[in-house]
Amino acid sequence: MAAGGDEIETLIAAMARLPGLGPRSARRIVLQLIRKRAGQMAQLAALMASVAENARECLVCGNVSQSDICPICENPARASGEICVVTDVADLWAMERGRAFGGRYHVLDGNLSALDEIGPEDLRIPQLVERIAEENIREVILALSATVEGQTTAHYIAEALAETGVTVTGLAQGVPIGGELDYLDDGTITAALRARRKF
Amino acid sequence: MAAGGDEIETLIAAMARLPGLGPRSARRIVLQLIRKRAGQMAQLAALMASVAENARECLVCGNVSQSDICPICENPARASGEICVVTDVADLWAMERGRAFGGRYHVLDGNLSALDEIGPEDLRIPQLVERIAEENIREVILALSATVEGQTTAHYIAEALAETGVTVTGLAQGVPIGGELDYLDDGTITAALRARRKF
Numbered sequence: 345m346a347a348g349g350d351e352i353e354t355l356i357a358a359m360a361r362l363p364g365l366g367p368r369s370a371r372r373i374v375l376q377l378i379r380k381r382a383g384q385m386a387q388l389a390a391l392m393a394s395v396a397e398n399a400r401e402c403l404v405c406g407n408v409s410q411s412d413i414c415p416i417c418e419n420p421a422r423a424s425g426e427i428c429v430v431t432d433v434a435d436l437w438a439m440e441r442g443r444a445f446g447g448r449y450h451v452l453d454g455n456l457s458a459l460d461e462i463g464p465e466d467l468r469i470p471q472l473v474e475r476i477a478e479e480n481i482r483e484v485i486l487a488l489s490a491t492v493e494g495q496t497t498a499h500y501i502a503e504a505l506a507e508t509g510v511t512v513t514g515l516a517q518g519v520p521i522g523g524e525l526d527y528l529d530d531g532t533i534t535a536a537l538r539a540r541r542k543f
Numbered sequence: 544m545a546a547g548g549d550e551i552e553t554l555i556a557a558m559a560r561l562p563g564l565g566p567r568s569a570r571r572i573v574l575q576l577i578r579k580r581a582g583q584m585a586q587l588a589a590l591m592a593s594v595a596e597n598a599r600e601c602l603v604c605g606n607v608s609q610s611d612i613c614p615i616c617e618n619p620a621r622a623s624g625e626i627c628v629v630t631d632v633a634d635l636w637a638m639e640r641g642r643a644f645g646g647r648y649h650v651l652d653g654n655l656s657a658l659d660e661i662g663p664e665d666l667r668i669p670q671l672v673e674r675i676a677e678e679n680i681r682e683v684i685l686a687l688s689a690t691v692e693g694q695t696t697a698h699y700i701a702e703a704l705a706e707t708g709v710t711v712t713g714l715a716q717g718v719p720i721g722g723e724l725d726y727l728d729d730g731t732i733t734a735a736l737r738a739r740r741k742f
Contacts, residue, residue, distance in 0.1 A: 351609055352598060355590045358583075363575050364568045373561045374594075375633055378607050381595040384557075389592035391554045392576070396584040399551060399577045408577050410550055434574055 352378070404475070406451030406468055408433050416440075422448050425482040427475065429501065431455055431489060439487060447485075450475065455493040456500055467497070469504060476508045483511040490517055551577070603674070605650030605667055607632050615639075621647050624681040626674065628700065630654055630688060638686060646684075649674065654692040655699055666696070668703060675707045682710040689716055 352374065359370035377385040401407070402414035409415060416422055426447030430436045436449050452467045475481065484505060488494035502512045518536035519528065551573065558569035576584040600606070601613035608614060615621055625646030629635045635648050651666045674680065683704060687693035701711045717735035718727065 351590065351594055352607065355587075355594050358587050358590055361583075362572045364571060365563075369563045371633065371636060372563060375607070375631075376562050377591070378594065378598045381598050384560075385591060385595040388554075388557050389588050389595055391550065391557055392584060392591065393588035395550055395554050395573075395577065396580040396588055399580050408551065408574075432574075433577075434570065437570065 405436075405449045406433070406453060406471075407436055407449060417448055422446060423479070424448075425480060426485060427472070427479070427481050427483075428485045428487050429472065430487050431494065431497075435487065435489075445485075448479075452488075452497065455488070455491075455497040457493050464500060464504070469501060472501070473504060473508070476505065476510050481510055483513060486512065486514045488514070490515075604635075604648045605632070605652060605670075606635055606648060616647055621645060622678070623647075624679060625684060626671070626678070626680050626682075627684045627686050628671065629686050630693065630696075634686065634688075644684075647678075651696065654687070654690075654696045656692050663699060663703070668700060671700070672703060672707070675704065675709050680709055682712060685711065685713045687713070689714075 356367070356370045356374050359365055359373055360367045362370075365373070377388070395410075398410045399408050400410070400412060402409060402417055403412050404417040405414060407414040407416060411418070424447040426445075427450050428439060428445050428447060429450045429452060430439060431452055431454065433451055436451055439445055439449070450468065450472050452469065452472075454462055454467055456462055456464065456467065472484075476484070484501075486498040486501060488498045498514055505512055516539060517532070518539055519525070519532065523532075525533065555566070555569045555573045558564055558572055559566045561569075564572070576587070594609075597609045598607050599609070599611060601608060601616055602611050603616040604613060606613040606615060610617070623646040625644075626649050627638060627644050627646060628649045628651060629638060630651055630653065632650055635650055638644055638648070649667065649671050651668065651671075653661055653666055655661055655663065655666065671683075675683070683700075685697040685700060687697045697713055704711055715738060716731070717738055718724070718731065722731075724732065
């Protein structure tokens with residue numbers, strides 16, 4: 345009970361269902377929005393309605409934007425013959441923040457998972473195979489998580505692409521920048537040691 | 544850079560400014576909303592626009608609701624001759640969740656603060672004095688925080704109401720339910736000892 349009337353309580357309940365929020369943080373946000381209801385709240389509502397109306401998945405790569413082809417796929421400077429395969433849009437955005445990759449992306453929309461009954465046909469793997477030929481791709485970079493599911497998916501894709509003759513690479517595994525050895529798990533240290541490079 | 548186009552980035556930036564959220568949590572929320580843009584996101588936007596349009600402060604107590612007089616002030620069953628004074632609406636809602644108080648409220652909209660230059664005229668204290676006479680109030684319960692500013696405000700109100708003859712009380716201070724002595728600060732233990740009760 346928020347004691348503020350039905351609609352305010354409904355809004356708090358709706359906000360509390362968003363990822364990372366709960367009843368307490370939702371109440372705090374809604375109260376702040378109500379304080380600024382003519383400005384911040386009305387703007388946020390309008391912006392949210394507009395994105396709900398206009399957002400769509402890119403027909404080529406699966407990124408979300410406001411057009412059928414996303415700004416990355418539309419940018420001719422990024423047609424470098426390289427496709428970076430990511431699990432979801434959040435990972436694509438994380439790669440973009442790194443500003444290290446100049447090619448295009450392919451969003452899988454998940455990882456293979458026997459437990460969750462997600463098979464190859466549930467991911468956008470057939471579309472990836474099509475793109476290899478159509479876009480004259482030389483290299484596919486698998487930027488998937490270093491988890492069991494991520495690596496299972498990576499192995500599956502590498503096999504699926506074996507016939508196409510494209511070079512398939514994966515992100516290096518090793519010590520993260522700023523990482524202290526003492527705090528790293530054994531698996532990471534082992535991987536970093538195996539992949540050691542000449543200084 | 545979220546790589547998702549201008550409007551999506553603007554929405555993420557707007558969400559990231561909400562209390563308790565940052566860029567990472569805002570991105571996560573916006574991505575989830577975009578996934579459910581036809582349902583959850585459109586509903587949330589409409590709800591938020593409606594609350595932004597209709598929310599207002601109660602003319603009597605300062606609670607927020609969708610009417611000029613809030614549901615608590617409008618409820619005749621709550622005209623018990625008791626007013627509970629709280630710092631803000633969040634505290635009013637917290638009191639209501641406890642379901643222990645059956646009277647009406649008065650929201651101050653802040654605490655006295657020399658540092659922030661908040662004087663009595665900035666809070667809703669004159670309105671409180673008016674209500675004492677108009678509503679035939681017997682008891683004013685000061686449910687203010689046990690902080691220096693909260694208690695300064697409480698003392699000021701108690702003095703301002705001294706002439707009205709109304710009974711002024713404050714919340715008990717002591718060991719919180721579930722509280723372990725070992726983890727309590729000295730001030731709380733001292734207050735609980737001084738206010739000890741017969742078992």
